[in-house]
Amino acid sequence: MSAIGSICLGNLRRRKVQNALIGLLLLLSTLLINTAITVITSSENLYEDLHRETRGSHELLKLTKGLHDPQRVQEWWAGQQGITVSSVMTYKSMAGIIHNGEDIPNLSLYMMSTPDQPFGTDELVFAQGQEAAHPEPGTVWIPTSLAYKYNVAAGDTLQFKAGDEPLQLSVSAVVIDLPLGGPFSTTARIWMNPADYQQDLSTVSVNNSYLMGIRFDDYSQSAAYWEQFEEFLGTPFMEERTTYEEISAFYFIMNKIIGFVMTFLGLVMMLVALYTIGFTISDAILSNYKTIGIFKSLGLSSRKIIFTYILQYGFLSLITIIPGLLLSRLLSGVIIELSLSFLKTDHSSVHIYSSDTELIVGAGILLLILLVVWVYAGKARSIQPMQAIRYGMSEAAHSRINRKWGEERRRGKEFEKWPVPVVIGLRNVTKNLKGSLLMLVLTTVTSAVLVFGLVLLNSIYQMQETSPLWGYDSSDVVVMVTNAAEFDHSSLTADIASDSRVLNLNWAGYAIGVAPASRTQASDPAGSRPQSVNIPLTVVEGSMDEIGLASISGRNPHNRNEISIGINISRKLNKEIGDVVELYIEKEKHSFTVTGIYQSIANMSNQARVTSEVVRNLSAETGYLNLKDSADSDDIVQQLNDSYGSDIQAVKQQTMLDSVFKEATAVLIIPMSLLGLLFLLITCLIIYSTSRIHIRKEIKTYGIYKSIGLTSNTIRSALTLGIAALAAAGAILGIFCGVYLLPGILRGLLSSYGIVKLPLLMQWTGISLLALLSITVAGCGCWFASRIIRSHSARILVTE
Structure with a gap:
């Protein structure tokens, strides 16, 4: 055993550069692979743990069109076994928020009348400020997605465009709002004191909307509950419904991309490390062929010689894999802190889940390395002591080299010029x-x-x-109406029409279409039965082509009986271009011909586009301007905001x-x-x-x-x-x-x-x-x- 140890130490000393390089490769490949796995598993575990602790919703229902009685809906769900439903939360949708004199763009606000806690589902986690039953009068709670992104802290003052005069409220707490406060969110729930809500928003001519969360003890049974619920209603549910997959998706997307890249490259680096180990062992055996022959002649068996390489690279692996696993914790922490910062509070950091995966990754890499070493070191079995001592290689290799030398001399003449x-x-x-x-x-x-x-x-x-x-428009300037009651569409349209710098203006609004269960291929999580599909509709008053909405196949709808659908709606409904889609909109049944299929990162392509002739009560609150020269965007934005004050918010598309x-x-x-x-x-x-x-x-x-x-x-x-x-x-x-x-x-x-x-x-x-x-x-x-x-x-x- 002492001989094996001496040979092993000699190999480590003589090949310092190669061993250091292989060690670095193993460390980095371990670092990348374990970081990728840790980032993905920690993201999912962190979200799921918080979802469970806060009794997070599996589905959100938003009742904004007055098509169903919110109290009746809540009472039915509350009466079901295996269901937890929140209280009915009242809110008003608004847009326009100012912090430190700067407009915060592209943010829809749900001004909430904060109900008594606990809510039933989606309990708030306080990241900053003191926990309380309600916000104090004159104060609000805001989500971390708003606070961290725009550097708003407890104690700051925010201005909300809620009429002729901005509404000023101070921030008393920052909260983790799991269902509506995720990464890339363009909505924010602003939690108000109920008395402030009644007093300050009473003059805002926006109808109350209602929201409730539903949590299933067994999410796989959701389709059965929905079938019973729609039988109770007598119609499909006509308002907006957001599923758990849509709620949670964007918490994971960035870490999945990073994890994919790191896993792929970590595996490539590991293959390079294994190839380098094999290359180095083969080279070492050839370089020390005569020495190995002498060892064998002195009685050292092939098994012991192979064991020296296994011992050498096993030791090298251990002293590099362990630091790689430890460093992966630091790198994983940095990535998760960046990507899931909205789940962090002042008194707790983002937790890293890694102990189980570290052991598995480390053991797996070590076993793989030892297997490769055993395979390549097995070449030492074929060394014959007499041939090794005489030729420094096998007799066959010696003859082959002599032949090759003759061939190289003949081929050398080809390179003379x-x-x-x-x-x-x-x-x-x-x-x-x-x-x-x-x-x-x-x-x-x-x-x-x-x-x-x-x-x-x-x-x-x-x-x-x-x-x-990516599913967005290509306009130069976007105008969002923040005070629909006071805003004069015709006046702004006339002003823009008279501006020679503007090429065109088109308006768009929002509605919900429902594909009934009998017409859909969508199933519940267990895949057992079809479900109705609630589809957010982009309703355009004007030209979708001028707005710049694009399709990956087909074209935009031009007529009232045409529709363009997102790729995931195409999958759920099993519809292609030319097929007929039946939707309920505002409780009326419509038949559409699919003219186009498009992709959109927003809503995960679970949406569709129709013309404004389909919707009777359309509130077109977003305008899209194209300019003859995009360099005029800043001037147009400034002019519109100055002219219309708190009624609108005009921003460049790049800003959004x-x-x-x-x-x-x-x-x-x-x-x-x-x-x-x-x-x-x-x-x-x-x-x-x-x-x-x-x-x-x-x-x-x-x-x-x-x-x-x-x-x-x-x-x-x-x-x-x-x-x-x-x-x-x-x-x-x-x-x-x-x-x-x-x-x-x-x-x-x-x-x-x-x-x-x-x-x-x-x-x-x-x-x-x-x-x-x-x-x-x-x-x-x-x-x-x-x-x-x-x-x-x-x-x-x-x-x-």
């Missing part, structure tokens, strides 16, 4: 095929990571250029998109930048190590080159150019993978969110620069490794 540096660089690449393949893979992966990160971040940051393919998606860029930029830097570092180190090994093997050859007049820098430049050419081929493959392969895989992940065609913007200048960066890093690794040529004289090199 080539420049000497080209021949040296080409020979360095072709003679070391395993190492060259490893370098090619590394530069491909590195380029793919860099390009994919750039394309993804740039596509989100520049979303305005592709906004129709930024209000939703800037947080996505902020969350993604840290992990994507980190991954890019890691792969650049790994590429440089592995190319350095591989080149160093090969240069040491060929050191006598380079001594001969120096003795016949070639300088050290000429030889080093030739070797570097050969590696750079190999890296250029890898960079080209990496660009293809980063532009097509990785987005294609990500598209599959986003399909359930309603995005089947990922709208990407190709910044070819940046892509080319990143590819050039990976080539430069590869060349630097080879250049640094070749310093040994410069530090040795030709005589010493030839002697060696």
Whole structure:
């Protein structure tokens, strides 16, 4: 056993660079894989635990059109066994909020008359401020999604556009509002004192709306309850209904994207590490062939020799996997803190769930490494002591090398007309095929990571250029009516029509369409029976084409009997272009022909578009302006806001998109930048190590080159150019993978969110620069490794 230990320690000492590199690869691959798993599982567990603790709703019902009696609806659900239903919550929908003199854009407000707590479902968690039964008079509670995003804290004053004069209320608490306060939310519940609600909002000419949450003891039975409920109503439920999948989806989307990227790249890095281990073991066996033959002749068995490699890499794995698992906790914490910051309070941080997965990931990686070591180290079984001592290799390999030397001498004449540096660089690449393949893979992966990160971040940051393919409009300015009772549509329309800078103006409103259970393929979570589907409708008064609403197939509806449906509605109803869809709108049955199918990240494509002729009581409260010159957007916005005061809120479309998606860029930029830097570092180190090994093997050859007049820098430049050419081929493959392969895989992940065609913007200048960066890093690794040529004289090199 002492002999095995001595050999193992000797291997660790002699190959410090290679062992350090392999250790770094194992650490980073462990870090990435465990971070990805931890981020995904922690996100889901954190949300589910909070959902359970707050008795979170599985469904939300919003009654805004007066089509059902809220009290009657609540009483029916409250009377069912296995159901928890909240009290009826009264609110008024508004828009327009000011903090520190700045308008907060693109935010719909539900001004709540706070009922007595507990609510029954969706209990509030206080993140800042003192917990109380109701907000104090003159104060409000606001959700973390509003507070953290716009730096609003307890004690600040907010102004609400609630009539001729703004309503000023101070923030007494910030609360976690689980169903309506998630990432990318464009709604916020503002919890008011009931007396303030009656007094301050009595003059606001907006009808009361009602909201209630439903929690099932067994969510899989929801379809059976809904069937009974609609039998009780005598009609399908005609108001808005939000399911658990829609409530929870956007808490997970960013972490799923990050987890996907990290898992994929962590597995690639692990494969590179395993290949490097196999390559290093094979090289070690060939380099020490004679030594192993001597060990065998002295009585050391093949099993013990193999065990020395298992012991060596087992030790190396343990001292790198454990730090990798510990570091993954820190990285996971940073990512989760960023992506789920809305679930954090002043007195508690976001909890990381990792202990079980860490053990499984660590043990799995260790077993995989030991298996690879055992397979590659098994080559030592075939070593015959006499052949090893005589030839330093097997007799068959010795004969093969002699034959190969003769063939190389004959082939050498083919390169006589080539420049000497080209021949040296080409020979360095072709003679070391395993190492060259490893370098090619590394530069491909590195380029793919860099390009994919750039394309993804740039596509989100520049979303305005592709906004129709994300389900949004492409207008220059959006006008949101904040005081419908006082606002004069005709006056604004006339003013805009007389403005020579404006190309067109179109209005849109909102309604609910219901596909009855008999016409739908949608089923409950257990998949046992169909359910009716409540579909939010975008109702356009004007031209959808002018607004810029796009379809991935077909066209926008032009007539009252036409409809365009989101991709997930198409799946639920099993409808394609040309099919007929039957919907109940305002308790009237309508038949529509599907003219288009579109994708939208909002509502996960669970929506549809119709013309205004279909809806009798349409409140068109959003206007879309296109300008002849988009550079006039700022002036138009300022002019409209000055002219119409608190009746409207005019903003640029870019401002609205930024209000939703800037947080996505902020969350993604840290992990994507980190991954890019890691792969650049790994590429440089592995190319350095591989080149160093090969240069040491060929050191006598380079001594001969120096003795016949070639300088050290000429030889080093030739070797570097050969590696750079190999890296250029890898960079080209990496660009293809980063532009097509990785987005294609990500598209599959986003399909359930309603995005089947990922709208990407190709910044070819940046892509080319990143590819050039990976080539430069590869060349630097080879250049640094070749310093040994410069530090040795030709005589010493030839002697060696």
